[in-house]
Amino acid sequence: xxKSRIDLPIGITLDRFIKSNQSQYPHAAGxxxxxxxxxxxxxxxxxxEINKAGLIDIMGYVGQMNSAGDNQxxxxxxxxxxxxxxxxxxxxxxxxxxxxxxxxVDLHNGGKYIxxxxxxxxxxxxxxxxxxxxxxxxxxxxxxxxEPLVEQDFLQKGRLQIAAGYILYGSSTMxxxxxxxxxxxxxxxxxxxEYVLSHPDIQFGESCSYFSMNEALCLDIMDQEVLxxxxxxxxxxxxxxxxxSLVADxxxxxxxxxxxxxxxxxxxxxxxxxxxxxxxxxxxxAEQAGGLAIxxxxxxxxxxxxxxxxxxxxxVGT
Ligand code: AHM
Ligand code: MG
Numbered sequence: 467x468x469k470s471r472i473d474l475p476i477g478i479t480l481d482r483f484i485k486s487n488q489s490q491y492p493h494a495a496g497x498x499x500x501x502x503x504x505x506x507x508x509x510x511x512x513x514x515e516i517n518k519a520g521l522i523d524i525m526g527y528v529g530q531m532n533s534a535g536d537n538q539x540x541x542x543x544x545x546x547x548x549x550x551x552x553x554x555x556x557x558x559x560x561x562x563x564x565x566x567x568x569x570x571v572d573l574h575n576g577g578k579y580i581x582x583x584x585x586x587x588x589x590x591x592x593x594x595x596x597x598x599x600x601x602x603x604x605x606x607x608x609x610x611x612x613e614p615l616v617e618q619d620f621l622q623k624g625r626l627q628i629a630a631g632y633i634l635y636g637s638s639t640m641x642x643x644x645x646x647x648x649x650x651x652x653x654x655x656x657x658x659x660e661y662v663l664s665h666p667d668i669q670f671g672e673s674c675s676y677f678s679m680n681e682a683l684c685l686d687i688m689d690q691e692v693l694x695x696x697x698x699x700x701x702x703x704x705x706x707x708x709x710x711s712l713v714a715d716x717x718x719x720x721x722x723x724x725x726x727x728x729x730x731x732x733x734x735x736x737x738x739x740x741x742x743x744x745x746x747x748x749x750x751x752a753e754q755a756g757g758l759a760i761x762x763x764x765x766x767x768x769x770x771x772x773x774x775x776x777x778x779x780x781x782v783g784t
Contacts, residue, residue, distance in 0.1 A: 480662070483652070487647070500556055501556065502604075502629065504553055505581075505602055508552035510659065511548045516592075519541060542586050549564070549585045550571065560572070561615040563743075579606060581605075582742045584744055586600060587601055588712065591710060597711050599633060599711060600632060602632070605619075605627055607619050624767035625765075627646075630750040631751065634717050641661045642668070642751065648667045650667065651664055653665075670752070676704065677705075677706055678706070678719060679708060680708060686733060687730070704724075712748070730779045741766070752783065753767065758782070760781050761780055761781070
């Protein structure tokens with residue numbers, strides 16, 4: 467049977483995998499493990515809601531916008547509620563910052579970890595039965611544990627992530643994460659209600675099979691180098707694939723080899739994707755999988771964020 471990097475067989479459940487990982491660190495108290503389990507549990511609930519979205523009245527817009535100016539969908543808010551509730555009940559996260567809320571939430575429990583999350587990414591695909599995802603990052607709280615959370619606790623370089631991952635709600639549902647020791651992917655087995663290890667020690671393919679970007683933006687792209695790169699991809703006959711759901715686009719490129727681009731445009735002069743909620747988590751996974759993630763010609767993980775909803779141009783892949 468195939469083995470993962472920490473020598474666990476395909477088919478092992480996420481719970482057992484997390485436990486085995488923890489046992490490699492004798493002084494670990496289990497808080498991170500519990501946090502990961504809380505995220506997995508919430509994702510199962512969200513997965514259930516997404517699967518029945520066409521049958522009950524949870525599709526469509528709420529009629530309000532989030533801080534980035536995106537129209538909020540009912541499922542965006544539902545996912546936000548589910549993850550926030552799971553994390554606050556779980557008690558291991560001291561605070562949460564979500565793409566769907568203006569500011570962070572202090573859970574006032576002395577928890578040593580904080581979570582940044584995009585509860586449901588790919589909003590434009592929610593109502594049309596196309597893959598969407600959840601993206602999360604876990605950091606250590608920087609201020610003293612007995613003091614209230616401050617914004618600065620969330621403004622950490624991506625390099626300081628303790629763990630990061632995503633859940634892809636696609637033709638199957640997957641939980642893919644890393645604690646800095648490789649990337650492992652788990653597929654949801656709905657009859658068991660468990661994630662099981664299906665993609666151990668994921669590495670980017672060496673060749674670049676795909677390039678992914680919204681080509682309708684080409685007339686608005688602000689950097690000639692990006693246009694040159696797109697021309698290069700076309701000259702090399704690299705196949706274009708763009709879903710418009712970051713998790714799904716990233717996942718395909720991770721497994722098959724490819725590059726995702728969201729450059730600076732006239733509409734989004736600093737790029738569209740959020741550093742804390744989207745790019746940093748995927749950059750962490752990309753580096754763990756032997757790929758690269760850059761912004762403004764440097765590793766995106768080295769950017770010092772200055773605000774919670776900050777965006778950055780984003781190039782990630784093989
Ligand atoms: P969202 O957080 O409002 O869903 O927006 C993020 C999404 C990403 O999933 C995707 O890569 C990108 O926006 C698509 O943007 P565009 O429609 O400009 O191509
Ligand atoms: Mg998003």
